[in-house]
Amino acid sequence: MALGRPREFDVDAALDLALHVFWRKGYEGTSMADLTEAMGITKPSLYAAFGNKEDLFRKALDRYVDGPGGYYQAGLQKPTAREVVEHILYGAVDAMTDPGNPGCLAVQGALCCGEAAETIKQELAARRAKGEQDLHDRLARAIAEGDLPSGTDAGDLARYVSAILQGIAVQAAGGASSDQLRKLADMALRNWPPV
Amino acid sequence: MALGRPREFDVDAALDLALHVFWRKGYEGTSMADLTEAMGITKPSLYAAFGNKEDLFRKALDRYVDGPGGYYQAGLQKPTAREVVEHILYGAVDAMTDPGNPGCLAVQGALCCGEAAETIKQELAARRAKGEQDLHDRLARAIAEGDLPSGTDAGDLARYVSAILQGIAVQAAGGASSDQLRKLADMALRNWPPV
DNA sequence: AGACTTATCTACCGCTTGGTAGAAATCTCT
DNA sequence: AGAGATTTCTACCAAGCGGTAGATAAGTCT
Known part of the structure; x- marks a missing residue:
């Protein structure tokens, strides 16, 4: 044909x-x-x-998103909130320290730019927001299920995890090693869930 | 003359x-x-x-660095580690949600780029690393003074705070409000020092 | 074989990029 | 007044940008 x-x-x-x-x-x-x-x-x-x-x-x-960034959606499928966050954090560390491709496309693709790239910048911001929203929904479910303490604010929590992820992305772009970033993820997880 | x-x-x-x-x-x-x-x-x-x-x-x-980013060096002068981190986090939120100039120049100035901007990218990465090193030194002093629990790793802690700051920078670049980011800083501070 | 469809290639388009030559203007000094 | 220093302006440069025209090549269909 x-x-x-x-x-x-x-x-x-x-x-x-x-x-x-x-x-x-x-x-x-x-x-x-x-x-x-x-x-x-x-x-x-x-x-x-x-x-x-x-x-x-x-x-x-x-x-x-479907390939190197697939750890994110995969993480959301995990049975408990802790496993979700664990999978996402460690997945991010691995993906963003891929030799030759440091950092995260969704962050550094167009964090800020001239007029010509404005629509791409907005697309990326929207995708990051969507990712945060998906995490929010997943954490809200965890709260409803008693998997996370009731009274926890899913929005705050999702924004916190997003910030850590984006921090990892910036550090990776700056050349941080996967060992260093894994210790960062470890620390975030030792304090999970944050009060 | x-x-x-x-x-x-x-x-x-x-x-x-x-x-x-x-x-x-x-x-x-x-x-x-x-x-x-x-x-x-x-x-x-x-x-x-x-x-x-x-x-x-x-x-x-x-x-x-001397102007809008001055909160960082100013924060390092605070008497306790908690005040240092508090000042830096809230200072970052204010600076990075300045209307019309969202985000952080040291992050978004050239997080990744073509060949022509490579040296600028490296300069910015070096400055971020220097900032993290300064914070490391300040926190190491706090540990030595008993202001932070002995056994704490100043490097891990500095990297953690840096990541939060860079997360705030990315969120601000994406349009997050100062209210949202302040809640993020609040959460980080409620869990300070992380174990 | 020949019509048709699609991919490939060279060569080009107008526009913007970072950067500068050279002359004129405006100051200070003697 | 005149010499010397520096800034300002218009006009320009080569190189690179994203994007395309038009001819040719390589397949499938009848």
């Missing part, structure tokens, strides 16, 4: 390569030339397969 | 304006045109007074 000349490259593999460039350099710091070089295709091929730079970034972001 | 034609603009005021542009847009997201427009001077005047873009950013960063 495939009409026309067949594509000579693997779309998913190319998208992975693009993802890693965006991850390392951020949206603004990545040029189309960076992408085509890393992906091993020419610009017209890139545009035909993925649309423009913004489209490509969104597709790479989706892939990130 | 002033030879030559006198400068027609106030260097410090112009530097302040440049600082705010870098703060909002980051190093890469800021163009020379953005700067000259905000500062109300032409490009040759800018280059004559501040050097190139990188020089200007460094000067703006110095001004940031």
